[in-house]
Amino acid sequence: MNGPPSPSPARWFQALRRTRLGEPCLKTYGLECVELLRRARVAFQAGRTLKENFRMTQLEAVLRMLEEHECDFVDALGRDLHKPRFETVVSELILVKNEALHAINNLKKWMQPQHVERNLSTSLDECVVISEPLGVVFIVGTWCSPVQMCLVPLVGAIAAGNCAIIGPSECAAHTAELLHRLTPFYLDNECFHVILLGTNDLPEVVELKFDHVFFTGNREEGSRIAQAAARTLTPVTLILGGKNPCYVDQHCDIATTAQRIAWARFQNAGQSLVAPDYILCHADVKARLVQALKCCVMQFYGSDPQESRSFGRMVNLEIFNRLRDTLWRSGKVAVGGQVIEAEKYIAPTVLTEVSESDPIMQQEIFGPVLPLLTVNDVDEAIAFISKQEKPLCVYAYSSNSKVISRLMSETSSGSFCSNDCILQSLTVALPFGGVGATGMGSFHGRYSFDTFSHRKSCLLRGTRFECVTYLRYPPYEDRNLSLMTWASTLSQKSQGWCQIL
Template identity: 75%
Template sequence: KKSQKNYNLLTRLAFGAGRTLTESFRLAQMEAVVLMLEEHECEWVEALGKDLHKPRFETVLCEVTPVKNEAVHAMNNLKKWMQPQPVERNLSTTLDECRVVHEPVGVVFIRGSWCSPVQMCLVPLLGAIAAGNCAILSPSEWAAHTAELLHRLVPFYLDNECFHVILEGVNDLPEVFELKFDHIFFAGKQNRLGISAAHTLTPVTLIIGGKNPCYVDRECDIGTTAQRLVWARFHNAGQSLVAPGYVLCHAQVKARLVQAMKSCLIHFYGSDPRESKSFGRLINLEVFNRVKDLLWRSGKVAVGGQVVEAEKYIAPTILTEVTESDLIMHQEVFGPVLPILTVNDVDEAITFINKQEKALCVYAYSTNTKVRPIIFETSSGSFCSNDSILQSLMVTLPFGGVGASGMGSFHGRYSFDAFSHRKSCLLRSARLECVTYLRYPPYEDHNLSLIAWASTHSQRSRGWCQIM
C-alpha cells in the first residue's frame, strides 16, 4: 500500500505541474502505446497464449488491433475534441461567449479484466491520455503473464511520472481506492469495489457484463447465423463480456440451428476441439469448476460436454432443453457453453428478455424487419443484428452497460468524454448594462415581466444560454 501511495503522489505532482495538458504530449503518449504493441507483438501473443491458450489470430484481431484502432482514431481527432464547444446565445449575451471547455479530471485508476486483458486495459488508458489525465493501471492478476508484460513494458514507453502499472490482487483494491482518484474505470463483477469508490464520492465507469440474449427468428439464414453465433460464443473459449449468453429461437428452427452449429464447430475446431490450435482454455481452475458445475446442472448436452481438469479444458458445448429456472440462466457463464431455449415469436422473446436484468448486449438474427421492435422494446448497453460482438469493437460507437450491466461508456470520443470534465463557461462583456440592470433591486413588476418574456423566448429557441 505504501508503494501505491507513492505512485498516487507522483501522478498528482505530475498532473499539478501540467505535464499532460498539451496536445503534443498526449499525441506522443498515444503513439508510444501503438509502438509498444507493434514492437512486442510476439510477446503479447506469447503472454496471452500462456494465460488463456489464446491463438495468435484472436490476440491480434481482438486485443492488439482494437487498441491500435482506438489510438489512431484518437490521434486523428484529438485537436477537434480539445477545442471548446460554442453554444447558442440569447439577446442578452449577444456580445458574450458561451462555451463548453473539456478539462482533464486529474488522476484516474483503470482496472482491466482478465478475459480481454490487453484491450480492456489499454483502450480506456488511451481515453485517459487523450483527455489529458495521469493514470494508474491495474491489470487483472488472473492473466498474470499479460499483467507482468504490461508492468515491464509501460515504463519503457510511457512517461514514468504520469503513468504507472501496479500489480494488485482484487482483494487489495478497496484499500487502493481509499487513496482517492478522480475517476475509476473498472471492468468485471466486483460490487464492493463500486461501494469503495462511492465512499470517496469518486465517479466511475463500470463495465459489469451480464447474460447477453440472442434471438434467432424463424426467418433467418441458418448457415450464416450458425457460423457467426459459434464464432462469437466460442472464441477465447467463451470468456467474453460481449458473447451471446443464451439463444431464444423458434421451436421449428431449433433442430436445424443446432445441427448447423454442430457442423460449424467441426469445421472451426475439428472433430476434437481439444487438439485444435484455434481453441483456448479457461483462465484458471476456479473458472473451470464454476463452468463445469453450470454445464452439469443445466439442460441437456446436445453437442460437446467433455472436460479435462488438468488442462482447464471444456469442449464447445451446446445445451438444449434448458429452462428459465436452470442455474445456467442465473449466472454469467464465461465459458464455452451456450444454452438454447425456445419461444413462439418475437413478442415472447421480448417479454423474456425484459424479465431479466438489463444486458450489456442484445443480439437478433433475422431477415425479417418485424424483429426491429427488439431495438426499441428492450434495454441494453448495445444492440447488433445478424452478427455479434462487432458493435463493441467500433471506435465510433459508445460501449458500456445500463442498469445491472454497468454505467458509463467508452471508445473513441466517448472515452475522451468519460475522462473529461465538461466545464460551462460564460465570458461576459462589461457592456449592455442597460439590459442587465433589469435584474437588480429594487425589484419592479415591469422589469420582472421583461425578464420573464426573455426567458420564455429563450426556451422556445432551443439551446440558448439562459443567463441574463
C-alpha cells in the same frame, strides 16, 4: 513536453530478457501505490499532460509498444488463456491500435472548445464548453480481455490529458507482468504506472482517492469497487458482465447465423463479456440450428477441439470448476460437453432442453457453453428478455426488419446488434457500456475522451450593457419584472426556450 528519457541499451535488453523468460514481478504493496499516486498527482498538477504534443507522444508510444512487442503479447496471452495468435492480434492488439490511431487523428478537434447556441441574454457573450482532464484516474482491467480492457481506456485517458494508474487482472498474470515491465520504457514514468494487485486489494487502493475509476469485470467485484469509490465521492465507470440474449427468428439464414453465433460464443473459449450468453430460438428452426452449430464446431475446431490450435482454455481452475459444475446440472448436451481438469479444458458445448430455472441460466457464463431455449414467436422472446435484468448486449438474427426493429426498441440493453455478434462493442465510432446492473458510463473513441474529461461550462462576458442587466438588481420593481417577462416571451418564441436576462 518531451517523454521520459530512453533507458540504456543494457537496461532495455535486460527488461526484454526478463519478459521472455517469464521472470515473476513483485506484487505492488500499499505504500508503493500511495507513492505512485503521489508522483502522478504531482506530475498532473505541474501541467505535464495538458499539451497536445505530450498527449500525441504518449499515444504514439502505445502504438510502438504494441508493434514492437507483438510476439511478447501473443506469448503472454497464450500462457494465460491458451489464446491463439489470431485472436490476440485481432481482438486485442489491433483493437487498441485502432483506438490510438483514431485518437491521434481526432485529438486536435476533441480538445477545441465547443461553442453552444446563444440566446437573447447572451447574444453578446461567448458561450463555450471546455473539456478539461479529470486528474489521476485508476483503470482496472479484466482477465478475459486483459490487453484490450487496460489499454483502450488508457488511450481515452491519455487523449483527455490525464495521468493514469493501471491495475491489470491478477488472473491473467503473464499479461499483467508484461504490461508492468514494458510500460516504463514507453510511457512517461511520472504520469503512467502499472500496479500488480490481487482482486481483494482493489477496494483499498480505490479508497486512496482518484479522480475517476474505470472498472471492467463482474458484478460482484464492480459492486465492491463502486462502494469503495462512493466513500471518497469518486466517480466511476463500470463495464460489467451480464446474460446477453440472442434471438434467432424462423426467418433467417441458419447457416450464417450459426457461424456467427458459434464464432462469438466460442472464441477465447467463451470467456467474454459481450458473447451471446444464451439463445432464444424459434421452435420451428431449433433442430436445424443445433445441427448447424454442430457443423460449425467441427468446421472451426475439427473432430477433437482439444487438439485444435484455434481453441483456448479456461483461465484458472476456480472458473473451470464453477462452469463444469454448472454445466453438469443444466439441460442436455447436444454438442461437446467433454471436460479435462488437468488442461482446464471444456469443449465447445451446446445445451438443449434448458429451462429458465437451470443453474446455467442463473449467472453469466464465462466459458464455451451455449444454452438454447425455445420460444414460439418474437413476442415471447421480448417478454423473456424484458423480465430479466437489463443485459450488456442483445443480439437478434432475422431477415424481417420489423422483428429486428421490435427487439431493438422493446428491449433495453447496453448495446444491440442484429445479424451478428460482438461487433458493436469493437467499433470506435460507437459508445460501449452497460445499463442497469451491467454498469454505467461508456467508452471507445470520442466517448472515452468524454468519460475522462470534465465538460466545463464557460460564459465569457464583458462589463458593457449594464443599462440592460441592471433590471435584475434589487430593489425589485414591478416595471423591471414586466420588462424581463416580455424579453423572456420574445426569447421563447424565437428560440424555443424561456430565458430571463
